[in-house]
Amino acid sequence: MKLDVSDLAFGYPGFPVGQDVSLHLEAGEVLCLLGPNGCGKTTLFKTVMGLLPPRGGRIAIGGRAMESLARPELARLMAYVPQAHAPVFPYSVHDMVLMGRTAHRGLFAAPSKGDHEAALAALEQLEIADLATRDYTRLSGGQRQLVLIARALAQESPFILLDEPTASLDFGNQLMVLEQVRRLAADGKGIVMSTHDPDHAFACGTRALAMKDGRTLANGPVAETLTGEVLSSLYDVPVEILLAGERRICLPAI
Numbered sequence: 001m002k003l004d005v006s007d008l009a010f011g012y013p014g015f016p017v018g019q020d021v022s023l024h025l026e027a028g029e030v031l032c033l034l035g036p037n038g039c040g041k042t043t044l045f046k047t048v049m050g051l052l053p054p055r056g057g058r059i060a061i062g063g064r065a066m067e068s069l070a071r072p073e074l075a076r077l078m079a080y081v082p083q084a085h086a087p088v089f090p091y092s093v094h095d096m097v098l099m100g101r102t103a104h105r106g107l108f109a110a111p112s113k114g115d116h117e118a119a120l121a122a123l124e125q126l127e128i129a130d131l132a133t134r135d136y137t138r139l140s141g142g143q144r145q146l147v148l149i150a151r152a153l154a155q156e157s158p159f160i161l162l163d164e165p166t167a168s169l170d171f172g173n174q175l176m177v178l179e180q181v182r183r184l185a186a187d188g189k190g191i192v193m194s195t196h197d198p199d200h201a202f203a204c205g206t207r208a209l210a211m212k213d214g215r216t217l218a219n220g221p222v223a224e225t226l227t228g229e230v231l232s233s234l235y236d237v238p239v240e241i242l243l244a245g246e247r248r249i250c251l252p253a254i
């Protein structure tokens with residue numbers, strides 16, 4: 001299954017944000033989206049999720065035009081992982097993950113045995129089944145982020161969009177989330193992940209899209225796309241790329 005976004009223009013009513021953005025993603029790939037604050041990453045996500053109407057261009061999932069897909073159908077194809085936040089209502093972790101099943105059973109139907117099993121399987125896959133009965137609002141930021149990823153997994157969609165999944169996490173939790181992203185891709189998910197850290201793209205990305213002022217600065221395989229020149233121009237700071245063994249590392253000149 002393939003996600004094809006071609007020549008997309010996106011933005012809000014009366015406020016264009018981006019244009020001419022294309023991305024193509026296959027199962028098993030991790031596409032990292034990088035760009036300065038306010039360049040339009042979240043707006044692009046909202047448009048690809050069908051939450052904002054495109055201002056131009058085309059979005060197709062598995063060869064089907066997005067506008068031909070009903071909302072529950074779209075939810076079965078694409079899951080969205082927002083940045084971890086504390087909801088007002090103290091849901092249990094299991095209930096949070098169960099919400100990922102809504103697309104499979106309708107908004108008002110009671111969760112089936114299969115829904116509960118899918119939620120538990122998602123928690124187990126992320127190795128956080130021991131948190132199932134805990135209050136989500138009382139978890140650490142890293143644990144919350146993993147729960148939101150589990151919720152997306154329970155949705156059983158071929159594509160997952162993650163909006164800065166490592167933001168505000170400590171070093172260890174960042175690595176834990178990146179490791180899970182790699183595992184999900186290895187399991188055949190297609191992943192789009194926004195990040196402010198080029199090293200995270202080097203750690204788990206297969207492709208990268210560098211976006212500035214709502215336009216594509218570079219797009220392609222990570223190593224060819226995130227060059228020192230591109231990153232310097234993207235963030236307006238001198239950046240060098242070093243090789244540590246096989247691994248690339250971003251070194252800002254400070």
Ligand SMILES: Nc1ncnc2c1ncn2[C@@H]1O[C@H](COP(=O)(O)OP(=O)(O)OP(=O)(O)O)[C@@H](O)[C@H]1O
Pocket residue numbers: 012015017035036037038039040041042043044
């Ligand atoms: N609901 C909205 N209505 C109008 N403009 C908005 C709305 N939300 C965001 N914007 C504007 O759209 C532009 C892109 O914002 P967006 O949140 O997509 O950027 P971003 O790249 O995700 O930023 P960050 O890295 O800081 O999260 C910004 O100029 C922002 O002010």
